[in-house]
Amino acid sequence: MMAADSNGLFTSFVPAEAQEAVTNALQESLVDLIDLSLVAKQAHWSVVGPRFRSIHLALDEVVTDARAFVDEVAERATAVGVSPDGRSATVAANSALDEVSAEFTSDDKVVLVMTEALEAAIKRLRSNIGKVGDDPVTEDLLIGISARLEQLHWMWQAQSV
Amino acid sequence: MMAADSNGLFTSFVPAEAQEAVTNALQESLVDLIDLSLVAKQAHWSVVGPRFRSIHLALDEVVTDARAFVDEVAERATAVGVSPDGRSATVAANSALDEVSAEFTSDDKVVLVMTEALEAAIKRLRSNIGKVGDDPVTEDLLIGISARLEQLHWMWQAQSV
Amino acid sequence: MMAADSNGLFTSFVPAEAQEAVTNALQESLVDLIDLSLVAKQAHWSVVGPRFRSIHLALDEVVTDARAFVDEVAERATAVGVSPDGRSATVAANSALDEVSAEFTSDDKVVLVMTEALEAAIKRLRSNIGKVGDDPVTEDLLIGISARLEQLHWMWQAQSV
Amino acid sequence: MMAADSNGLFTSFVPAEAQEAVTNALQESLVDLIDLSLVAKQAHWSVVGPRFRSIHLALDEVVTDARAFVDEVAERATAVGVSPDGRSATVAANSALDEVSAEFTSDDKVVLVMTEALEAAIKRLRSNIGKVGDDPVTEDLLIGISARLEQLHWMWQAQSV
Amino acid sequence: MMAADSNGLFTSFVPAEAQEAVTNALQESLVDLIDLSLVAKQAHWSVVGPRFRSIHLALDEVVTDARAFVDEVAERATAVGVSPDGRSATVAANSALDEVSAEFTSDDKVVLVMTEALEAAIKRLRSNIGKVGDDPVTEDLLIGISARLEQLHWMWQAQSV
């Protein structure tokens, strides 16, 4: 992520030994969150079935939150002196989320897809939280994102139990 | 774009002979507009230089409009009975926009990058407008998007003339 | 629709040869849209079943849009010098929509009723769009209404596929 | 109004002996209020004369209130276990309001038409208030509607005295 | 409810012979409405099943209304010179609502639980309305609450018919 000629452009207040872990955690989270927003939008359009409206609306709430987190994570990267990479090819190559279908999909299936997508994002996020303890600012940001993703995971999983 | 098992799921009010052109136009526009939103967000984070703040803010206006158009275009696709494809891999593979850098980029360069990105999107859009005249609803939607993209193009180009 | 003693009261900027088609298109659209608002309200009250709340809310969105279109269409009629007729008896006699039941109705049935009501309104509207090309202002108005009705049709049909 | 196969679907908290009077009062009020909203909209479009703007705006205030009352009355009917009937044909057949003209109408005439329409609605409403005393909830709702209709009646009558 | 040493603290405008009935009605209503808000919140958290989102949202509407009514009822008690008792132990001991489960509960079951909870509250409320006719202010307040609870009852019952 961190371009060679970017080194030294910005001051980083993160302890030197934490810089790499922080950089990796932010870049991985950025990719997963962008993909989460695209996956949720895809499902927003593809869903069919009796629960169409309810799920169509719930998906946009995921999109809204994911987009807000994307910006917070990317701007935390810049604040530690690194240019984040949120390009479509990078997202397509590095996301922790499974590829989803672009065909019309039943509401039951969409519920499972979203539950799995959130689970994949939370797992990598939780793992990264454990690695960035030396920069409490980044740690706090990722904890806050996990709090909301875990809440959303409950809301989606609750629809299929 | 149109999945095999999606055929016949939905009623389309578009004349049969216009269906393919409409489908293609919407799918191409969708991909370009998603990519435009990702490119503008990337630049929103990467830009450096004396005009940082002004361009940082202007880029978010592009993001906001591109995202709104993405939803309108995708839901027009569903309204003509086709499931749109807005996944990251599809965007990465099919966008008409040039790949951009993920490194910190000077404000002068960002202005040129955005002017070119808008130009690429407008050109394919204008071409598609010429092909969908048999479905005035889709035609009207694409004209409205082009109107705003051309206005944005002026605003970005005006910064470098 | 056009009362005898109304002739000549107002200036019309529509080409003379287009006046009759425009007048007919607006009057037919007005009647269908008023009826659509009444049918959707009726279903808003009559619906029962597990999806009650979701459909109850979705029906009011149809009502809100239909009412807004009613006003736009009627005031376009006055702008071309004709007094529109939106009285209950006229609506009851001339609507393109099928009569609906006033008894409590299952949510599954309401979804079908609304899909059919929207389809009937869109079909007559699309036919009229093809007749009013000589008055681009009226044409543009009807295209805009069809865009929204076709989107709503997808949303309702998606609940039963 | 109460469909045969609707019996017993819903619990009614109204005393059994009051049920019929309450049902009739709500159905009659519903029809009159829907018609009032359609009559006021018709006049909103048809009015001409020096006071056009003032009356055009005042008519929309009647429409707004009438529509709100329509929903309250219909949902009171469902709350007492009866499906209300607000279809255009029912309104056309059963309204207490006189039929109005669909031609352009002078502002002076519109003032009289609206005063008479409100008077007709108030009279049947007042009569029904006297019959539903055994269900204080319905009684309170109808009193509240009469309060506003009588206020509107003054405002319209004040324009012609 | 009325503490011994509270006598005479406040002026009451209620006829002396109505004071006890009014006091009892307000205290019973207060307890039921607080419990209704707690029961609805409990279900808001416990509900699972395909209709999770729709019911989760609908429950918060009950909570919002119940809480508003709680304040109105309690402040009516103070306005007639009596300190209301809204403590958890009082609610637990005196509520007319059945105890609910705190375990995860299917959406179908929650619909029945809420329908029954509303029915229990309405029945005691209707009974009290019949006893407070000598204080029209209290009577009017309780009628208004019953109007909304009966409407909510329809909305919940409609989901299971």
Next chain:
Amino acid sequence: MMAADSNGLFTSFVPAEAQEAVTNALQESLVDLIDLSLVAKQAHWSVVGPRFRSIHLALDEVVTDARAFVDEVAERATAVGVSPDGRSATVAANSALDEVSAEFTSDDKVVLVMTEALEAAIKRLRSNIGKVGDDPVTEDLLIGISARLEQLHWMWQAQSV
């Protein structure tokens, strides 16, 4: 109150035998409520003492409510065909409220003055409610005003017990 040459100007929907009681009740309430708004404003300016700010703000809440009630009462008078009289001389001559001081007044004293002013207004209002039962619209309006005045009375009295 009712001017000689006003007779017959407006239609009244109030039973003929209730007209006089209704007219008197509305005129007396109007005078008391205007005076209440003036008395509360006077105290808003005159109050001094440690509780200045709290009471200064509370007085404006009385003013706001009194002014709203003034308009409702006066427009109810017009709705029953009578021109209300809200002139300063009429208020000065006929108010049920005691005259207050215009000098700087301690906060303790202002609390007592406001408690007494509200008590005087409520007593005449309660008496009038008992006389207008034949016009449920007026009765309902006056009950609603008494509900709020009694609540305010508690809030003011609570400051001195």
Next chain:
Amino acid sequence: MMAADSNGLFTSFVPAEAQEAVTNALQESLVDLIDLSLVAKQAHWSVVGPRFRSIHLALDEVVTDARAFVDEVAERATAVGVSPDGRSATVAANSALDEVSAEFTSDDKVVLVMTEALEAAIKRLRSNIGKVGDDPVTEDLLIGISARLEQLHWMWQAQSV
């Protein structure tokens, strides 16, 4: 206006020689502005005729502004250490405005009444502005009020020329 036992309660920043003129100007303005608000409300209820709605609305704009000015003037009095007198009897006795009728009044007549009321208020206000030049704060307040009253005077007079 200034009560004997109020002397010395508050610090006044007004030059000693200006105190009396300032006090008089504020007390006279207060009385006139309260009366203006009551006169405009009276006309708001009493007006009849073809222009009813337009004038009914315009009168409430006068009321809103007059009430705001009343508060500013009275609180300027307290700020110079004097308790203003805004009681109904004081207003009735000392207003510069002519007494108005409480009967239903034609719209033409109301326009003249309001034009005269504003003229009376402006004349005394203009005279007082000339006397309070030694306290620029009070002078500035009264100039601002006159600016708006003169604008309102034009708007009312424009209706009868």
Next chain:
Amino acid sequence: MMAADSNGLFTSFVPAEAQEAVTNALQESLVDLIDLSLVAKQAHWSVVGPRFRSIHLALDEVVTDARAFVDEVAERATAVGVSPDGRSATVAANSALDEVSAEFTSDDKVVLVMTEALEAAIKRLRSNIGKVGDDPVTEDLLIGISARLEQLHWMWQAQSV
């Protein structure tokens, strides 16, 4: 309109053969719409007569819409690479609207003046719509403006029929 040294500054997406017609249409529309805003403001100040308030307010609605259209038209010109000319001298020299009086004018006369001003603007606009069909973006913009101007024309003409 297009300055010599402006050539080539901006990219235009309009077909070359349509550029001149588009440029002319936008410049003429700009001048007429600026003048419409100035004419309506002039009348906003000059109008006198019984309908003063109603017309005074209606004129500001014309001003608001005209100003919004002015900006859209001018920025469409820049988007096709041309600098629009909205200077007072250009407007004075090239407007299609007749010169109006700056003296106080009766409300009846103002209605006629505005009806004529709107008619003049619509006629040149309709003519230009017919010339810019090769640039659907400009065409769509001008159609939208004509829609609103024709609606306003009806509203003004309705006041004198």
Next chain:
Amino acid sequence: MMAADSNGLFTSFVPAEAQEAVTNALQESLVDLIDLSLVAKQAHWSVVGPRFRSIHLALDEVVTDARAFVDEVAERATAVGVSPDGRSATVAANSALDEVSAEFTSDDKVVLVMTEALEAAIKRLRSNIGKVGDDPVTEDLLIGISARLEQLHWMWQAQSV
């Protein structure tokens, strides 16, 4: 709290060894916060004395915050796979707060009661914060709640020092 048949319904992202501590902490916090909201409401109604208004308002701020925290805590429980128990009987039995009086209470006493209630809630909350460090999401939530409760504690204690 965790029902037997709820086991395994939901995925929990909390480390297995932290699950019990997290569950206990959330359930205890939920009970205390519900009780805090009920205690504050009780005092909102029962308070009397010169500081009535100020304390009456401050109590509702406690209620608002407590209710918001209740929802956050309960939904954190569901997000870790456990159904929280917020029923009145559970609250009455398990709250860490002392029982309060339901009689009218002097403002001085209410200040002490609220200070003690907040202290009791904070102490158990602080103790639980020390036990949930293995789940940073829950830890962060409880820290945020303690921050606000400690701020409120200062505000209440400041009134009696």
Next chain:
Amino acid sequence: MMAADSNGLFTSFVPAEAQEAVTNALQESLVDLIDLSLVAKQAHWSVVGPRFRSIHLALDEVVTDARAFVDEVAERATAVGVSPDGRSATVAANSALDEVSAEFTSDDKVVLVMTEALEAAIKRLRSNIGKVGDDPVTEDLLIGISARLEQLHWMWQAQSV
């Protein structure tokens, strides 16, 4: 400015000897402020260069303020009995501002143009303030406008020092 047949239409509260100076000051200010709004809009469209966005936005703030001042000044003229003249030809002929270019203009140049335009307007305004001291209402209005124009002048001049 003051039309012959306008004499005597309106009451003026300005001292007779100040009337001419006031009239002239208002008419000159009106012309300059309208021209300022047109000049700023022209620059809003014509500006090009690296600072395009910042200046484009700043220009609209000038337009917004100038338009608000235009209305205040013109309605002050009517309030002193004179019909202001805000027609395009009058503005073109009498403005104190230099003519500007309608061609695309560099941002550096636009800054100078706006600084000069504001300076020209302020100078004539300051001169007029010195002449209208006998009408404090007009004087106060012009001082307020100068305050804002001088602030804007600083903001524009600060960009080129």
Next chain:
Amino acid sequence: MMAADSNGLFTSFVPAEAQEAVTNALQESLVDLIDLSLVAKQAHWSVVGPRFRSIHLALDEVVTDARAFVDEVAERATAVGVSPDGRSATVAANSALDEVSAEFTSDDKVVLVMTEALEAAIKRLRSNIGKVGDDPVTEDLLIGISARLEQLHWMWQAQSV
């Protein structure tokens, strides 16, 4: 205040002979108003006692107004070509307000402290108003600030009389 190398940077529209008095008045007012905002914030945190909440809130109103005045005064300085000095050391050295305590302070004492702080600020402000009459813009600004400070002074003093 005016730095040597700032001379001539900006145009000043103030008469040359008034420049020094204006500069001094603005700089002194700036310092006093910044200090007033800091003193009020200090008290906002330090206050204790039964009136804590009321005074805590009232202090923030002083802060809000003082901060707004600070900006207006400083930007008036720049508008007359002078860079104001609002640094903490300058404020600490030159404020007309007495130093306050940073320890917890009883509410009674805070009332006196604020009354004195406002009095000190008003006295220097009033003195400066008398010196800047040759620049009516600055004079008008300072009069407006004094108006509000004197009103606040009354509100604080009223709490201790």
Next chain:
Amino acid sequence: MMAADSNGLFTSFVPAEAQEAVTNALQESLVDLIDLSLVAKQAHWSVVGPRFRSIHLALDEVVTDARAFVDEVAERATAVGVSPDGRSATVAANSALDEVSAEFTSDDKVVLVMTEALEAAIKRLRSNIGKVGDDPVTEDLLIGISARLEQLHWMWQAQSV
């Protein structure tokens, strides 16, 4: 910071051994944040150069955030039982920020000044975060402030790289 006679006034929930570190951290942060708000305001007024507007606006965003943090930090001090010291002399004596110039300053220089000011504040804040781990509430507050200051630091530094 903690006054002698303040000891024991308030309950502190912070572990005794952490009290001193927490107190110091809060007092140092308070001083730096107040100074940051004053420094940013100073630059808001002093900045000149081509980027004036952009920087002028960005500085107010720093002021807004700094002021909000000031209040949070100071009220955290009171919540741990200590009266914070935010007086101008204390700020002038103890701020970690370098003194800035009060003369007009070029935009390039202002960017450097703000970057340095933010860096100084962040460094002391980061150091204090490392010392207050025993009070997670204070720790969490300071982390949140550092997160925003580091983001602002990037935004300012990005303008000069």
